[in-house]
Amino acid sequence: MKKTLVVVLVCLVCSSCTKLYNLKERLTLDVSVIDESNTELANVNIDVFADNYRSLFLPDVVQGINPKFQPPDYNNDLISFGETDLDGNARLHFPRDGGGSKDNDYQVILSKDEEGRKPLRIFLKIDDFQDFYVQIPPQKLYLQADLTPFLVSSNLSADYSLVEYELIGEVAHDFITVDEFSAPKKYTQVQEIIDVQKNQTLQLNYTLLENIPGNSNEITYQVFIEIGEELTEYAIENP
DSSP: OHHHHHHHHHHHHHHHHOOOEEEEEEEEEEEEEEOTTSOBOOSOEEEEEEEETTOTTSOGGGGOSOTTTOOOSSOOEEEEEEEOOTTSEEEEEEEEEOSSOTTEEEEEEEEOGGGTBOOEEEEEOGGGOBTTEEEEEEEEOOBGGGEEEEEEEEOOOTTEEEEEEEEESSEEOSEEEGGGSSSOOOBOOSSOEEEEESSEEEEEEEEEEEOBTTBOOEEEEEEEEEEOSSOEEEEEOOO
16 A cells, blocks of 8 residues: 555656646747836846646645745746847747646746846736737846845734735835736735835835724825835834
8 A cells, every 4th residue: 555655646746747838829028127227238137937836735825925926936947048138128939838727827037147136036927918928018127235125014003904005116026927017016914024225215105904893994104214225114003
């Protein structure tokens, strides 16, 4: 019985790691990369990975708070790579995942290591492609030396709870999705370190929910925070 069980597990592992590709359907990606001054960045490395998010041994709960776009901690497939041209543009082609599932995401990593810029990960779903094509608007890569950490904390009582918050300014995100190309990234967790550019005025918008019996109003606030050279923390408190 033990020997049979081992054989079954090995087969399951192999099948969960095998990816199929539809070589008749080619996806096309256009991307542009700029620096903090909105100047085109040439020779930026671009890697495209196909990520299997539904492995038998990695259930959703392991994939973090946002399972839909959480980077996986297991092997993925490098299916395309290239560099931006002198105008900061690049076009990449790669095969579509042939497994027939929409739960396989594509991860596009932008990096320029020789200049010490923070990489940016872009997560795409197959539904983000229209007629097998997607265009990514200009994305900024920030110099690591120009970034400093920003932290949102909370001193709220039980009468209030944080719904979400967003940052308006020069923010170096770890990853973004297509929905966040045209709208600020939403955060729901406090004590999350976010890299922002030094020496700027950062706008923080946040929404609180009143947990008072008979009253469940949402209240939105807007504050402006001066960012310096070191860690900046802002504590959200009761109104």
